[in-house]
Amino acid sequence: MIFVKAAAAAVLLASAVHADMTSYPEPLADALAMTYEAPEEAHWRYVMQVTMNDASMQVRFDGSQPDGEQWQLVAPASEDGLADILVDVWQDLNQPDAEDENAGDGISINATEGLFFSSDTADVVAGDVVSTGTNRFTFRPDLGSDEEDDAMRSFMTGELSLAPAGHVDQIRVFAPExxxxxxxxxxxxxxxxxxxxxxxxxxxxxxxxxxTEIDISAMFQRQQQAVRFEFSDVEYVEP
Structure with missing residues (x-):
């Protein structure tokens, strides 16, 4: 389904083409260059709050643990207390070997790449940048390169704001109509x-x-989905 794929693409933030930033205003170009690619041996620890529609769960990630043991359910206390809409999300987190096989079929977090602002994230800003105020810009967004992404891309617009410290504060991609x-x-x-x-x-x-919020009609059915991920207690360890 398109609405599920769109939410997954948003989390994975994989862009196939690197944008040319030389024509961007200097504050924006500098902010988009504040990237870091963590080495494979580095690991993260953080707490993640997942909310889907009116259901939520809190999980803890520890990248120093073996695959299949990196995620711990914090709230509710056991899987039996999860809302049905979150059961598949929790199971996907604990099945790393199935991640590639099931790509696009649900919500997933690429925990190995971590939370750093990356070049792939910067490439969501694909061009047509216009300054709309102090440290505020609009742009043409790019969320990916497959058939479904191509079908949606031309209908999207993007907004970006910079923090006083100079880094990207917020990226918003939306359909105006x-x-x-x-x-x-x-x-x-x-x-x-x-x-x-x-x-x-x-x-x-x-x-x-x-x-991510999406409202779609397909196959004579209307479906609405709101997904939110929040990260806290973040620790990063690099050898």
């Missing part, structure tokens, strides 16, 4: 918002929250 990416589907509303912040001692800004 309802559109039909395919003959059998209509997207009534789409919005993705990503927030970033700096933590003392870390080499780049980190993602602190990501939310």
């Amino acid at each position: 309802s559109f039909k990416p395919h003959v059998a589907a209509r997207v009534h509303a789409f919005e993705m918002v990503i927030r970033f912040d700096r933590i003392e001692g870390l080499p780049a800004p980190i993602m602190t929250s990501l939310s």
Whole structure:
């Protein structure tokens, strides 16, 4: 389904083409260059709050643990207390070997790449940058390169703001109006918002929250989904 794929793409933030930033205003170009690619041997620890519609869960990630043991359910206390809409999310987190096989079929977090503002995230800003005020810009967004992304791309617009410290504070990608990416589907509303912040001692800004809201009609059914990820108690260890 398009609405599930869009939310997954938002979390993974994988862009196939690197944008040319030489023509961007200097504050924006500098902010988009504040990236860091963590080495494979580095690991993260953080708490993640996941909210889907009216259901939520809190989990803890520890990248120093073996695959399959990196995620711990904090609240509710056991899987039996999870709302049905979150059961698949929790199971996916604990099945790393199935991640590639099931890509696009649900919500997933690429924990190995961590939370740093990365070049892939910067490439969401694909061009047509316009300054709309002090440290505020609009842009043409790019969320990916497959068929479904191509169908939605032309209907999207982007907004970006910079923090006083100079890093990217927020990226917002949204559809200004309802559109039909395919003959059998209509997207009534789409919005993705990503927030970033700096933590003392870390080499780049980190993602602190990501939310996606989408309202779609397809196959004679209307479906609405709101997904939010919030990250706290973040620790990063690099050898």
